[in-house]
Amino acid sequence: MSGHYRTARAVGDETARLERRRLLTLFFIVIGVVLVAAALIAVFTDSPEPPPDCQPGTECGGPPGQPGASIAPGASGGAIPAPTVQPGTVGIRAGTPWKSTDHGFEFEYSKLWKVDTADGSRVDLVFQGRADAVLTVASVAASEASAEVYANRWADTIRSDAPDLRVDDREKNEILGPMIGFVDGVGRTYAGTWSSPQAATRPIGVSVISATDGRTTVAVVLVVWDPDDDIASTWMQYAVRSTAELVLKTFRWGPT
Amino acid sequence: MIRQFAVPPASVRPAIVATLALALISGGIAMADHRDTSRPTERATKDRGQVPVSGAPVSFVDAGPTPRRQAIDFELELAFPGREAMQAYALGVTDPASPDYRRFLTADEIGRRFGLDDEAIRRVTEWASAHGLTVGDVSPQRIGIAVRAPARDIESAFDVTLRDFVDAQGHRFHAPVETPLIPPELDGLVTAVTGLDARPTERPALTGPIAAGPAGGLTPAVIDRAYEIEGLRAQGLHGEGQTVAIVSLDTFDADDVAKFDRMAGTSGPRVQRVKVNGGFDRPGDGQDEVNLDIDVIRALAPKAQIINYESPNRSGALANVVDRIVADGKAEIVSISWGSCEPLRSSDGLSRMARSLAAAAAAGITVFVASGDHGAYGCIDQDRQDLRIAVDSPASDVNVVAVGGTYASMLPDGTYIEEAAWEEPLTGWAPGGGLSVEYARPSWQRGPGVDNARSNGKRQVPDVAGPADPNSGFLTVAAGKASSGGGTSAAAPFWAGYALLVRQLAEREGVRGLGALGPVLYTLAASRPAGELFHDVTKGGNLYDDAGAGWDYATGLGTPRGTVLARAIVDAVKGVD
Numbered sequence: 001m002s003g004h005y006r007t008a009r010a011v012g013d014e015t016a017r018l019e020r021r022r023l024l025t026l027f028f029i030v031i032g033v034v035l036v037a038a039a040l041i042a043v044f045t046d047s048p049e050p051p052p053d054c055q056p057g058t059e060c061g062g063p064p065g066q067p068g069a070s071i072a073p074g075a076s077g078g079a080i081p082a083p084t085v086q087p088g089t090v091g092i093r094a095g096t097p098w099k100s101t102d103h104g105f106e107f108e109y110s111k112l113w114k115v116d117t118a119d120g121s122r123v124d125l126v127f128q129g130r131a132d133a134v135l136t137v138a139s140v141a142a143s144e145a146s147a148e149v150y151a152n153r154w155a156d157t158i159r160s161d162a163p164d165l166r167v168d169d170r171e172k173n174e175i176l177g178p179m180i181g182f183v184d185g186v187g188r189t190y191a192g193t194w195s196s197p198q199a200a201t202r203p204i205g206v207s208v209i210s211a212t213d214g215r216t217t218v219a220v221v222l223v224v225w226d227p228d229d230d231i232a233s234t235w236m237q238y239a240v241r242s243t244a245e246l247v248l249k250t251f252r253w254g255p256t
Numbered sequence: 257m258i259r260q261f262a263v264p265p266a267s268v269r270p271a272i273v274a275t276l277a278l279a280l281i282s283g284g285i286a287m288a289d290h291r292d293t294s295r296p297t298e299r300a301t302k303d304r305g306q307v308p309v310s311g312a313p314v315s316f317v318d319a320g321p322t323p324r325r326q327a328i329d330f331e332l333e334l335a336f337p338g339r340e341a342m343q344a345y346a347l348g349v350t351d352p353a354s355p356d357y358r359r360f361l362t363a364d365e366i367g368r369r370f371g372l373d374d375e376a377i378r379r380v381t382e383w384a385s386a387h388g389l390t391v392g393d394v395s396p397q398r399i400g401i402a403v404r405a406p407a408r409d410i411e412s413a414f415d416v417t418l419r420d421f422v423d424a425q426g427h428r429f430h431a432p433v434e435t436p437l438i439p440p441e442l443d444g445l446v447t448a449v450t451g452l453d454a455r456p457t458e459r460p461a462l463t464g465p466i467a468a469g470p471a472g473g474l475t476p477a478v479i480d481r482a483y484e485i486e487g488l489r490a491q492g493l494h495g496e497g498q499t500v501a502i503v504s505l506d507t508f509d510a511d512d513v514a515k516f517d518r519m520a521g522t523s524g525p526r527v528q529r530v531k532v533n534g535g536f537d538r539p540g541d542g543q544d545e546v547n548l549d550i551d552v553i554r555a556l557a558p559k560a561q562i563i564n565y566e567s568p569n570r571s572g573a574l575a576n577v578v579d580r581i582v583a584d585g586k587a588e589i590v591s592i593s594w595g596s597c598e599p600l601r602s603s604d605g606l607s608r609m610a611r612s613l614a615a616a617a618a619a620g621i622t623v624f625v626a627s628g629d630h631g632a633y634g635c636i637d638q639d640r641q642d643l644r645i646a647v648d649s650p651a652s653d654v655n656v657v658a659v660g661g662t663y664a665s666m667l668p669d670g671t672y673i674e675e676a677a678w679e680e681p682l683t684g685w686a687p688g689g690g691l692s693v694e695y696a697r698p699s700w701q702r703g704p705g706v707d708n709a710r711s712n713g714k715r716q717v718p719d720v721a722g723p724a725d726p727n728s729g730f731l732t733v734a735a736g737k738a739s740s741g742g743g744t745s746a747a748a749p750f751w752a753g754y755a756l757l758v759r760q761l762a763e764r765e766g767v768r769g770l771g772a773l774g775p776v777l778y779t780l781a782a783s784r785p786a787g788e789l790f791h792d793v794t795k796g797g798n799l800y801d802d803a804g805a806g807w808d809y810a811t812g813l814g815t816p817r818g819t820v821l822a823r824a825i826v827d828a829v830k831g832v833d
Contacts, residue, residue: 091665091673094727171641177681177799241682249663
């Protein structure tokens, strides 16, 4: 464009130069009006939302469109955009984490439990309180067992040491809304007598919850010895169960 | 593949009495045996020879006649000719289409408009005085008359026998062994004699404290960030000039509040106490609940004036306290973390409660109520074997905002990650939720998720949710000990504290009072995109129903996104939307 302009200026007559000046003047007036108008619009309309207040130590800039990523329309008056986190971010831990290397799931357990044995798909935790109890979290590929099958398989396994193991249908021990990591599953309670040669014969209470995300099937199995013993204002099995809830709540299924 | 199940090693018995005891606290609460003992009133058939009890039998020991000179506080429940009109008015004050919209009434106006006339009240008080009963306050809303009398005069006046009992926890209480008879002179004037049964009828919706809370519990700074309250703080909102009433069935030690302030870095007006039904001399079994309520509100709105209304835990106590709050007219935000399983309340008890709460709504008061801590099985903390599907009362009342609970996940600085409905299937803890069997669903309870496969035209619980899982619980101090407290007992004051900030924002913009917030919250949720005003909780459940998109039976509409929701509420109340 600039080359064409110079050429025209060199060859034009006075009338043509005057005409060009008028055009130039008009051009700058139009530009000026546009700039002033733009400035006025900028001044008298809402300014764009400020960038997220990314504080030190926080993770900012979640995926676009993620709920909570921006202030809603109509929000004003000092609203600060909500910081966002990447999917899968783990928050404040309420217990000690344990992760399955085979299936990728993880969970947290309270300090009342301690790892006894573990491998890539299973961990056995032993209760550290004044009760005898073992909590097992075990897993198989979903193609190997459904939640129902896996729960039954675990009951059969325990039955090898407690041949009289039977369903405990007492309301007080019923598992209400069985789930693992907020995935609904199956849950059953059993009662029986532990009669392993390695230990004295004692009554046991067994809670089995199993669930699957379609890739992995997980069982959470809690065995409590002397389950009906009175303890404070409740009974042993209930007391120990309360310490195992954290596993179910903090359970995060492996990546899809 | 399944391996051989491990035999527990012999060395699993280290002495950890203290830690196990902590874990058992929730179990102890679950086993508490509190039943509503409200009875049929007026000329009901007498059940001679037994303590009238709703629901299943309970264990207690007869400790003999109540000493005849023992002074007993109780209440004459007044007939209320305008009961239905008052409920209609309570709906009207929140309905922009109603001529009564935002025309809040004082307690005195409620009484004169809907209650007995002066002559009728005079007849009741004169009868009481003539029979040796000392007449106390007549509630200005004319719902009840407080009365005190020796046991012998009560027995004579109402043809009833009072005896003492000792419950399984060792608490001694007096109770009538027959239904009190309303004398013919009071026909049409008095509908019931309540409060003669001093057995605790309500229990706190409280879990924990536990040892494993995140960093000792949620602190004010963490709450501010997680629930996006920082935008309100930036406007200088900390509850200044606001007043909240806590309905308490116990009292607290001021030193605990001071310790909380030191630990949380908060400060504010001294917490006031108002004694109802005689109040308390010292903290009792329920002090954890009282402190949790105070501390959570203190964390949200530290500069607000907290008034702790304290009544002994007995039949009719919650209604008595609500009446007093409405009569005093000092607080427009109320928090209740006590309740009972709805089916175990008598219809008279529910009716009495409904009257008090309708009066509160007509007065422009928002009452936040814990939805309970046993999910869809509201009765199991009164009887572990009672697995019927039931909601809690007063959470099921149509004039309250019922608050469910969540398990909150966040970074240490409070950055919000996600929430799930708090759910513990092994022990039966979860936010109360489900369908009332008593109350119809109010017209304003509508929106995405509200109409669902279980809907049957009855009131659906809860309305909203707050953090409730003790694992993401609140910092609290009781009996000198700091801990992380949870349950929907924490979620209700969480909302009450938040509402104080909203009210302060409204007041700053020239709006006088918010009015009952339930209808506003549903209207806003239905008119905005999902997730805009509330964190929509879609994981977890109430042990029976799963949480899901939109409203659900565990978390209602969800938890607040503090600043944007506050803005929306104030605009709605101002008529901007």
